[in-house]
Amino acid sequence: MNRIEETFASLKTADRKALIPYIMAGDPDLDTTAALVVELDRRGADLVELGVPFSDPIADGPTIQRAALRALDRGTTLRAIVDTVASIRKQSTIPIVLMTYYNPVLAYGTGDLCRDAARAGVDGLIVPDLPPEEGTELSDACRRYGLTVVFLVAPTSTAARIELVSRHTTGFVYCVSLTGVTGARGKLADGVDAFMAQVRSRTDRPLGLGFGISSPEQAREAARMADGVIVGSAIINEMEAHAGEPDMVRSVGEYVASLRTGIDRETPVPAQG
Amino acid sequence: MTAITLPDQRGHFGIFGGRYVPETLMTALDELLEVYETAKGDPEFEEEFRYYLRDYVGRPSPLYYAERLTQTLGGARIYLKREDLNHTGAHKINNTIGQILLTRRMKKPRVIAETGAGQHGVATATVAARFGLECDVYMGSEDMARQALNVFRMRLMGSRVITVDAGSRTLKDALNEALRDWATNVRHTHYIIGSVAGPHPFPMMVRDFQSVIGREAREQVLEKEGRLPDVLVACVGGGSNAIGLFHPFLGDGVRLVGVEGAGHGLDTGMHAATLGLGTPGVLHGAMSYTGQDANGQIQVAHSISAGLDYPGVGPEHSYLKDSGRAEYVSVTDDEALEAFELLSRVEGIIPALESAHAIAHIARIAPEMDREEVIVAGLSGRGDKDVEQVDGLLAGSEEDAE
Numbered sequence: 001m002n003r004i005e006e007t008f009a010s011l012k013t014a015d016r017k018a019l020i021p022y023i024m025a026g027d028p029d030l031d032t033t034a035a036l037v038v039e040l041d042r043r044g045a046d047l048v049e050l051g052v053p054f055s056d057p058i059a060d061g062p063t064i065q066r067a068a069l070r071a072l073d074r075g076t077t078l079r080a081i082v083d084t085v086a087s088i089r090k091q092s093t094i095p096i097v098l099m100t101y102y103n104p105v106l107a108y109g110t111g112d113l114c115r116d117a118a119r120a121g122v123d124g125l126i127v128p129d130l131p132p133e134e135g136t137e138l139s140d141a142c143r144r145y146g147l148t149v150v151f152l153v154a155p156t157s158t159a160a161r162i163e164l165v166s167r168h169t170t171g172f173v174y175c176v177s178l179t180g181v182t183g184a185r186g187k188l189a190d191g192v193d194a195f196m197a198q199v200r201s202r203t204d205r206p207l208g209l210g211f212g213i214s215s216p217e218q219a220r221e222a223a224r225m226a227d228g229v230i231v232g233s234a235i236i237n238e239m240e241a242h243a244g245e246p247d248m249v250r251s252v253g254e255y256v257a258s259l260r261t262g263i264d265r266e267t268p269v270p271a272q273g
Numbered sequence: 274m275t276a277i278t279l280p281d282q283r284g285h286f287g288i289f290g291g292r293y294v295p296e297t298l299m300t301a302l303d304e305l306l307e308v309y310e311t312a313k314g315d316p317e318f319e320e321e322f323r324y325y326l327r328d329y330v331g332r333p334s335p336l337y338y339a340e341r342l343t344q345t346l347g348g349a350r351i352y353l354k355r356e357d358l359n360h361t362g363a364h365k366i367n368n369t370i371g372q373i374l375l376t377r378r379m380k381k382p383r384v385i386a387e388t389g390a391g392q393h394g395v396a397t398a399t400v401a402a403r404f405g406l407e408c409d410v411y412m413g414s415e416d417m418a419r420q421a422l423n424v425f426r427m428r429l430m431g432s433r434v435i436t437v438d439a440g441s442r443t444l445k446d447a448l449n450e451a452l453r454d455w456a457t458n459v460r461h462t463h464y465i466i467g468s469v470a471g472p473h474p475f476p477m478m479v480r481d482f483q484s485v486i487g488r489e490a491r492e493q494v495l496e497k498e499g500r501l502p503d504v505l506v507a508c509v510g511g512g513s514n515a516i517g518l519f520h521p522f523l524g525d526g527v528r529l530v531g532v533e534g535a536g537h538g539l540d541t542g543m544h545a546a547t548l549g550l551g552t553p554g555v556l557h558g559a560m561s562y563t564g565q566d567a568n569g570q571i572q573v574a575h576s577i578s579a580g581l582d583y584p585g586v587g588p589e590h591s592y593l594k595d596s597g598r599a600e601y602v603s604v605t606d607d608e609a610l611e612a613f614e615l616l617s618r619v620e621g622i623i624p625a626l627e628s629a630h631a632i633a634h635i636a637r638i639a640p641e642m643d644r645e646e647v648i649v650a651g652l653s654g655r656g657d658k659d660v661e662q663v664d665g666l667l668a669g670s671e672e673d674a675e
Contacts, residue, residue, distance in 0.1 A: 054570065056440070056571050058295065058456075059297075059453075103565065106554055106569060107565065129293045129295055131292060131294070134291050153296055156299075156300045156459060156460070158300055179456070181457065
């Protein structure tokens with residue numbers, strides 16, 4: 001069992017839900033990224049998604065596009081991100097997954113990346129433009145080096161596709177809450193509970209729910225349906241709001257702590273309707 | 274498996290092609306494939322497609338013997354496949370007719386498109402108007418500036434043109450934004466991709482719709498010359514007009530030459546020679562040659578022609594390159610401009626800047642060829658859209674010379 005599976009297993013035993021923040025590696029620079037990961041860990045995150053910047057992020061809305069652009073302007077590379085994880089490992093054991101488009105993986109070399117990432121202390125990969133049909137090479141490489149590879153399901157996925165994804169994913173199933181791209185939304189998408197029930201009925205794997213979740217209230221609502229709550233754009237919005245301030249990392253930490261509180265708060269499930 | 278029967282079931286041309294898209298789009302691609310396969314075997318669809326190509330587009334387009342160009346260059350006999358004479362002035366409408374008919378079968382009320390030169394955007398706006406569908410076209414702001422006439426056309430026909438200010442503000446970024454729109458509105462929107470690029474089934478489907486170019490050309494050249502041509506030449510951005518011309522000749526011994534935009538020159542870093550200088554990678558849903566740096570970041574392409582200004586290329590071209598069946602060359606902005614003027618002057622045909630790249634390559638090879646040999650060139654579009662830009666460029670270079 002690797003660190004991600006252990007995390008979900010122990011949370012389940014404790015009847016708790018995972019908080020999974022996403023930040024863009026290299027935004028505004030890799031030293032800050034390292035400091036942020038340590039802060040997120042301290043503030044109650046259970047797993048961190050580190051975004052790898054890509055020039056053409058087709059699954060991302062404006063917020064993450066901007067973050068990617070800032071990171072690329074700083075010259076951030078996948079190689080440097082892997083090195084940063086190695087340095088983070090001196091201070092934190094929080095599970096880390098890289099969320100990257102496929103082309104930077106190909107350019108690095110699938111096998112080489114998995115080897116180097118595993119050695120640096122990365123726990124897994126999420127590749128949003130790689131469906132399981134095209135993911136054999138990556139899955140094999142991840143298996144060889146003990147990394148999890150997380151595939152995604154979406155509200156448009158058929159039952160057959162949910163089963164296909166569940167068979168190929170390791171660690172957890174990434175459930176895309178809405179039909180669209182990443183970005184903070186005012187409320188959770190209509191029908192997300194039915195979608196999650198549908199996924200739940202077809203797999204025993206832990207379910208992470210992401211895309212659009214942007215407040216402690218929404219995080220709480222998401223945690224009722226999922227085993228893990230993924231928050232990305234809202235955190236980057238918070239970083240942008242505090243950009244250049246000396247206490248930016250702490251401000252982001254406070255925001256993530258509020259998400260933690262939101263998820264953990266014991267509230268009765270309101271009646272439907 | 275031979276080149277003619279590709280792609281395979283999953284849309285692969287050798288290692289190229291496939292589906293590298295967010296999960297949200299996978300079911301829509303399955304649906305599209307199914308609807309397309311059903312339509313392909315349906316005589317009613319075939320009849321409908323033919324009808325609109327004939328009575329609305331004006332097909333067949335002529336295969337014109339360019340006598341004065343042939344005399345001027347003094348070598349092989351040159352024929353031009355006149356896609357510029359189609360309704361809307363380019364080959365793009367062959368594909369948009371096909372896809373709008375499929376959109377109706379899928380009962381989707383809205384279409385979107387990306388456009389570089391504006392020709393595909395216009396072709397999509399045209400069929401959307403004809404069939405009464407809502408239409409949004411994504412276009413980079415740089416391209417909107419150099420193709421203002423096409424922006425006006427699209428709006429006149431009732432489409433919205435959405436400015437894309439991200440990245441290089443050209444075709445690549447318009448494609449990104451269209452894919453994001455599609456992922457958001459996929460339940461009621463069909464994305465009419467304009468080239469043989471993107472995830473399966475687009476490269477296959479667009480090729481099939483565009484193959485009417487090569488089928489007609491093959492018949493016409495046999496009729497006029499009594500034999501197959503020696504060489505086919507066509508420009509390659511995404512590569513739909515080239516594949517459309519080449520594909521019906523794949524099983525013949527005809528030389529196939531695709532011409533990419535060399536921009537300011539291959540050694541300047543400012544070019545669009547994706548097949549010439551790129552490496553295999555994944556962009557916009559398919560594995561193909563890609564203009565990218567060592568870290569897998571996509572590079573900004575450059576070409577004087579907005580339609581060639583793209584750091585990707587259709588996966589079938591990548592396959593044809595690696596298998597050696599087709600060869601790919603490039604011509605610079607300056608060479609394309611010379612060819613633009615040459616064809617205008619000696620034939621009274623103003624080519625699109627895209628198509629001028631094919632003419633420029635012919636100007637290199639025709640004089641070296643025998644007078645009995647035959648070249649067929651894809652004249653993919655007319656140049657009206659480009660005259661303002663070229664006028665500005667020529668005025669600029671005259672000023673430089675003074």
